[in-house]
Amino acid sequence: MNFNAYFTEKLHSSPDYKLINNIYRQAGLYSNTQEQTKDSFGYKWNREETYSSDIVMEKTSKWLTDRYLNGDSALIHNYLFEGCDVLDAGCGAALSAGLLFSDVFEFINYLGVDISNAIDVAQRRLNNLFPNAKQLAFLQNDLLSLPFEQPVFDVIFSEGVLHHTDSVEDSIKYLTALLKAGGHLMFYVYKKKAPVREFCDDYIREQLKGMSDADAWAALEPLTLLGKTLGDLNIEIDIPADIPYLEIKQGKVNLQLFVYWHIMKMYYRQEFSIDEMNHINYDWYRPLNCYRHTPEEIEKFCIDSGLNIERMKTEEAGITVIARKNLGA
Numbered sequence: 001m002n003f004n005a006y007f008t009e010k011l012h013s014s015p016d017y018k019l020i021n022n023i024y025r026q027a028g029l030y031s032n033t034q035e036q037t038k039d040s041f042g043y044k045w046n047r048e049e050t051y052s053s054d055i056v057m058e059k060t061s062k063w064l065t066d067r068y069l070n071g072d073s074a075l076i077h078n079y080l081f082e083g084c085d086v087l088d089a090g091c092g093a094a095l096s097a098g099l100l101f102s103d104v105f106e107f108i109n110y111l112g113v114d115i116s117n118a119i120d121v122a123q124r125r126l127n128n129l130f131p132n133a134k135q136l137a138f139l140q141n142d143l144l145s146l147p148f149e150q151p152v153f154d155v156i157f158s159e160g161v162l163h164h165t166d167s168v169e170d171s172i173k174y175l176t177a178l179l180k181a182g183g184h185l186m187f188y189v190y191k192k193k194a195p196v197r198e199f200c201d202d203y204i205r206e207q208l209k210g211m212s213d214a215d216a217w218a219a220l221e222p223l224t225l226l227g228k229t230l231g232d233l234n235i236e237i238d239i240p241a242d243i244p245y246l247e248i249k250q251g252k253v254n255l256q257l258f259v260y261w262h263i264m265k266m267y268y269r270q271e272f273s274i275d276e277m278n279h280i281n282y283d284w285y286r287p288l289n290c291y292r293h294t295p296e297e298i299e300k301f302c303i304d305s306g307l308n309i310e311r312m313k314t315e316e317a318g319i320t321v322i323a324r325k326n327l328g329a
Contacts, residue, residue, distance in 0.1 A: 001085045001152055003111045003137035010147055017147075023119055025140035030115070033289045034142065037164050038115045040286040043213035045093040045118035050279035055271045061099040064159070067313050067320040068100060068186060076100065079184050079322070082107040083134075084154035089143050089175060090114055090161025094122035097157060098129055105130040111137045113146065144174050151180045158187040160318070163291045169301045176305040179325045185307060188320045192292040193261070194247040200264040205285050216286050217278065224278040227266025230256035261316055295319055 011017040011024045018025050030038060044050075051060075069075040080086060080101065088097045091112035101108070105126075110133065112122045119140045126136050141147070143158075143165060156179055162171045168189055176185060192198065204223075208216040235255040242250045248262055256268050267280040284290070293301075295314045298321060302309050307323035314320075 001109055003109065003135065003139075007137070007139065007147070021120060021123075023123060023138050023140055025119075026142060026145070028142065028145065030142055031166055034115065034166060037287045037289050040213055040216075041092060041114075041164075042116035042118055043217075044279065044282055044286070045116065045121050047275075047279065048093070048121065050275045051093070051095060053273075053276065056276055057099065059269070059271075060095065064096055064100045067188065067315075068311075068322065070311075073100075073103065076104060079155055079186070080104045080108050081154070083109065085109045085152060086111065087153045087156045087175075087178070088112040089156055089158040090164070091122050091138075092116075092118045092161075094126050096159040098126060100157075100159075102129075105133040105136075107134050109135040109137075111139065113139045113141050113143065115140070115142055143171060146178065148178055151178055151183070153178055154180055154183045156183070156185050156187075158185075160188050160190075162187055163190045163293075164287050164289045166289060168291050168293060168298075169304075172301045172307075173305045176307055176325055181325055181327045183325050184310075185302075185323050185325070186321070188318055189298060190290065190292045191314065191316065191318045192294050193316075196246060196263055197261065197265070198292070201285070201290075204264065205288065205290065208285055209288065213286070217282050220281045220285060221274070221278055223264070223266055224274055224281050227256065227260070227268045227281075228274065228277065230259060230266070231268030231270065293319070 007024045016027055018027055065071055065073050086108050088094065088110065091097060091114045094112050097112065112119065114122065119138050123138045130136065156175050158175065162168045165171045179185060208219060211219060233255060236252050237255050237258060238252050239248060239250050242248065246262065260266055265281060265284050267277050269277065295312065298319050299309060302321065302323050306326045308326055309321060309323045311322040312319065
């Protein structure tokens with residue numbers, strides 16, 4: 001599909017859209033939490049220096065490939081074929097798609113959609129990275145009110161986005177309706193964490209609620225520094241017995257990881273700078289919409305939407321799914 005031609009025909013005279021910097025932008029109203037999410041991610045993705053280093057790219061690429069493709073980047077060809085129509089639903093700065101789809105941009109029709117002005121960053125980054133791409137199109141829009149009236153996509157990719165909408169379940173149903181029969185929905189959502197971590201994370205998120213994005217970023221820096229201090233200690237503790245009601249298991253564990261998984265998120269990677277680690281903590285704590293689900297809930301959402309799960313990888317952090325739309329759906 002020629003997305004740019006479609007938007008020119010359908011949206012150019014629409015009062016609901018404005019064309020700014022060659023991108024059509026929805027002028028509609030969002031929920032309060034979605035408006036806050038839009039601003040939060042616009043701020044984050046415009047801080048390119050916090051996620052564009054070689055080491056961040058390398059680690060992110062490996063994480064994506066391991067989760068979606070079992071570590072084999074060539075397997076992307078099992079899902080994205082020549083001329084296929086691909087929606088990057090909540091593309092942000094297109095970091096994930098730029099890494100996971102790097103070998104296929106020359107023959108796919110790509111549409112990046114984001115609610116925030118990160119869409120401008122995505123447009124610039126992908127045009128620079130893939131000058132020979134078959135088609136790169138961009139739209140600033142809420143994910144649950146896209147300007148399509150029928151199934152148009154062969155693949156919909158949504159990396160770490162659906163939990164930031166007003167409803168993960170509604171988002172899966174809505175996006176599935178835009179998939180062609182036999183098409184694939186590829187997505188990652190947060191998994192429900194241990195009880196103390198759930199409480200602390202929501203408490204911290206609430207403390208940041210009234211701050212500006214810049215102030216929230218600054219407020220998280222001491223937490224990030226503490227995570228680095230614990231990580232640099234490289235201390236292992238020995239938990240003497242299971243504590244099932246806190247989801248704590250017996251055995252040896254790194255102290256920083258114990259705090260990370262059971263008390264509060266304080267991202268640490270020795271190779272990352274403070275800003276790069278703070279970027280990841282901000283990504284977690286700043287959006288008010290930040291839903292977590294069990295694997296069983298995600299599986300039910302997919303089945304109820306007419307999807308057949310082909311791959312589901314569950315980790316402490318989240319749940320990665322590749323699901324195929326049933327031919328009769």
